[in-house]
Amino acid sequence: MARKQKAKRIERGLYRAGKTYLACATPPGSRTVRWKTIGEVGLMEARSRRDAWVVEVRSGGVQARGGRETVKEVALAWLEYVERLVEIGELRGRTLESYKTGVMLHLIPDYGHRRIRSLTTDDLVEWHRKQRAAGASVWTIRARWMAVRGVLAYAARHGMIAASPADKLLPRERPGAGEARQRFLSREEMDALLEHAGSAHALIATALFTGLRVMEVLALKWGDVDFTEGVIRARFQLSRQGKRVPLKTKAAKRDIVLMDALGKLLRRRRLAERYSTDSDFIFQSSTPRKPMTYKGLLNVFHRARDGAGLGDVTFHALRHTFASILIAQGRDVQFVSRQLGHTKTSTTWDTYVHLFDAQRHAKDARDQLETDYGGLLGGTSDG
Template sequence: MAAIQKRGKNSYRLTVSCGYDKQGKKIRKYKTIDLSHIKPNKQLEEAQKQFVLFENEVKKGLYLDTGKITFEEFIDKWLKDYAEAELAPKTLLRYKKLLDRIIPALGHIKLNKLQPTHLVEFYNNLRENGIRTDGKSGGLSERTILHHHRLISSILTCAVQWQFILNNPASRVKAPKVEKKEARHFDIEQTEYILQLLENAPIKYKTAIYLDIYGGMRLGELAGLKWSNVDFDNMLIKINHSLQHVTGYGTFEKSTKNETSNRIISLPKTVMSLLKEYKLWQNGEKSKLGNLWCSEYDYIFTTREGKPIYPGSISSWFHKFIKKHNETIMKDSSISHDDKEKYLLDNVNFHGLRHTSATILINQGIDVTTVSKRLGHARTSTTTDIYSHSLQKADRSAADKLEGLFNSKNTTKKEG
């Protein structure tokens, strides 16, 4: 078979042989080119140039026939050329777990044949009983299905940008609707109670919880804090990196979630005094260990030897702290059964302390822009979306204050 064949008035088909498959059948790659923009007497010469380029692409494994490539083949390319180089290890691992469901269901479909109906059928399948891998009954939650949809849409957007397809079929599918729930958090009374209970807690974890309640940091940001980030004189703390742990990678330092996550926040005197107290304690631990202390690190929260702390150990301690307290209350015979409810703490995870910090600030009348910057959100809309319930309460309170203000003035005038 000729490597260059004229197929029409101005088109040529290029054929490159690239070995044999397992059945001994010859493998060929084809490409049709339109040379209508080239003068007729120069078209063959141009076709020969294009063939050399095409042959080089095929031999280097750079050529993919966009008309024949399956969704799975494109996902493999997306992982290799983009995801593995650009995404954080934890994000990449999470995406690969989602792809474990996506590829078996949709991977065999030609990329340019993938339709919105395929995606709708896939999402409906995820809602069916028996799809879960944890043994629980029922299908996946709408939030988890939404994660699948967003990943598929992101991959297909890349396929459009790389000119493999003309448009993104996921953009024509209504995204799974997730019911907005109020972010789990402690109220002011329970937060004050927690701070009292922490008086007898190990100083490392006491300091960590105080920092998160007053600073609203993400767990990785808290674990990644260094002493060089603390300005004791001006009572400021700089957040510019994060610690993350991923199975297979270990614990490592990375940049914060986004550019706006790099921020400087103010902390009250109470927290800064506790930090000083904790620093003295840590210096004492360094002295005890001597040369065994890993002095190359500057992290505030460390292992016993001064190495970077596993971030999950902080959240794990807090979970045990809540559980142990509640169990103690339930076993305390000196407290009547009816009164025990007042002393029990809500089952809120460590991330709930970040929500607690933000919710309390909003309910105390702090403007959303300030709260958003403190949290390190990329957009204020993210803050308003997460804390819509708290904002509604604050708005109700504002309306009540206005009513009280003007009604009291009107009452005064009538009395006069």
């Protein structure tokens, strides 16, 4: 008699014994794992059947029971689903962390004990009111709301509720995205920030005059800087786990202009560094050859910012400032978009349309004034 093979874990909810795939899932409110033999199929087909099995287990008999799952049970099941999306690369880890915060801190504490079917639109309106009363910003509330809405959509899709109450909210009752607050540094503020940067001078200067995102800055290695061509090649970003991972979109992978002064500053830094081969990080932590962490970057940036008296400036404002510099120089939207790594030029236009308009109108006004009234001053002279 053939010896039964032990199943090996492939990923969450999916195992393989020899050539045979198996799927497992736990019903809401139960600790008993239910298994299903999928058979000898390919990995993609096994994943598809696994997902179908998870849905069946989590929603099977729900309507007959009358939707007895609690909000907490459904929320945790939804987070497991989201974790699988991260594992197969369909969702970013940072998004998962945001969802976990919304669920664990802003949904379960107040509503976790409730039956999922008992939640109403009035409950969601009250949730929104409490968030505002607690002083949360529009964008913060919006991020938390995405998690709440995701849980309810999951429950509706799996038959735990007839429809999501979030879909029944009036437009004025839904947490809005708000308007992005863009902060641009003036030349005087740039000077003050760099003056107080201390050991972070090269880091802040790089962010300020390249428009790199924070995780792109942290991922930079010396091999990414082409001093001969005068460009910085953005190809990677740092993950939350401190790993250097490729940028996801074609547009994000870009060559950014490197002005001479910044190039000289980076050359001096490289000469002063002990570890400065092409494979070494430009901005390292206290551990040799390890990249500076996100927290470490914020610490040094906040010291420089507070020392310069610019308490309202975020690190992302340096990216906005770089965009404003290019626009003020008369660069068109396509060039600015490529430098920032936007997938669509419409994103650049929508974000900075007021700057493009101001620059264009200022030039038009100067030219028209010169055409219409320049002759009046042609014969004048100083003194």
